[in-house]
Structures are given as C-alpha cells and as structure tokens.
Amino acid sequence: MTMTPETLLHEIARQADDKKAIDIVALDLRGVAGYTDYFLICSGGSDRQTKAIHDGIAGGLKRDHDILPRRVEGLTEAKWVLMDYLDVVVHIFTPDVRDHYRLESLWGDVPRVELSLDGPPAVAARR
Numbered sequence: 001m002t003m004t005p006e007t008l009l010h011e012i013a014r015q016a017d018d019k020k021a022i023d024i025v026a027l028d029l030r031g032v033a034g035y036t037d038y039f040l041i042c043s044g045g046s047d048r049q050t051k052a053i054h055d056g057i058a059g060g061l062k063r064d065h066d067i068l069p070r071r072v073e074g075l076t077e078a079k080w081v082l083m084d085y086l087d088v089v090v091h092i093f094t095p096d097v098r099d100h101y102r103l104e105s106l107w108g109d110v111p112r113v114e115l116s117l118d119g120p121p122a123v124a125a126r127r
Contacts, residue, residue, distance in 0.1 A: 003065060005037040005087035011065070012057055012088055013115045016042050019056035020049070021092070025104055026113035036084075038113065041091045043098050047078035050092045054081045057090060 003011070013024055021042035030037045044050035054075060061067040069090075073082040079097045083090040091103060 003067070008067075008085060009038045009040060009088050009113065010115060010117075011061065012040050012085070012090055014117055015057040015060040016040070016053050016090075016092070017117045018060070019044075019053045021053050022095070024115065024117075026115055027104070027107050028111045028113050029107070032107075032110055036087060036089045038088045039091060039103065039107065040088055041093070041098070041103055043093045043095050045095070047094055050081050050094055051075065051078040053092050054078070054083065057083060061085075 009026055013026065016024055021044060024040065024042040027039040027041070028037070029039060042053065044053050054072070058069065058072075061069075067085065069083045069085050071082075071084045074080045079094045080101070081090075081092040083092070093101070
C-alpha cells in the first residue's frame with residue numbers, strides 16, 4: 001500500500017520524535033517546489049544523535065512500511081543529513097549547522113504544517 005505524502009510526513013516526524021529530535025518543523029512546499037511536497041527539518045544535539053535520528057527514520061520506515069529513501073547525503077559527517085523520500089525531504093541538522101543555513105527562514109514564505117505526533121497518522125493542520 002502506498003502512503004500519502006501527508007501520512008509519510010507524519011510517520012517520519014514520529015520516527016524522528018522517537019529518537020528525541022529537537023525542534024521538528026514541517027514546511028508545505030506544494031505548489032512552490034516541483035521536486036517534493038514537504039520538507040521535514042529537525043535537529044540532533046550532536047552528530048552522533050543526527051545519525052541516530054537518520055537510523056531511526058530509515059529503519060522504522062523500512063521495517064514498518066518497506067520504504068527506503070531515494071538517496072541519503074551527509075551521513076559521513078552527520079552535521080546535515082538529507083534523506084530524500086521524494087514526497088518528503090528530510091533535513092537533520094546539528095544545531096550550529098541548522099542555525100548557519102536557516103532553511104526555515106529561506107523558505108519563510110511557505111506554510112508550516114502543524115504535526116500531531118500523538119494522534120492519528122495524518123497532518124493535523126496547516127498554519
């Protein structure tokens with residue numbers, strides 16, 4: 001069964017939250033970017049934690065849904081890990097690198113998606 005982009009986004013956020021990701025933010029890029037529907041941006045407190053967040057997302061989606069990312073970049077240094085699931089692109093940063101690149105500001109004109117991590121697997125609301 002194929003997951004909707006919204007369900008995939010929620011599942012990725014849930015997996016990141018399970019690995020104690022910091023400041024999970026989802027941006028709605030539909031109608032703005034032709035290559036993805038959503039960005040999910042989060043941080044780990046260290047490069048070791050960013051790798052653990054990556055491992056949690058990748059392992060959980062493979063185990064529970066048989067979904068693999070199309071590509072992964074940055075895993076060696078683990079300061080900025082990018083996971084491309086086509087409909088959702090995941091950015092996992094260490095805090096200093098996230099502050100340096102400021103993706104949320106760069107995409108400041110797109111709506112943020114409010115995620116319900118405790119509720120059903122769906123996007124709660126756009127704001």
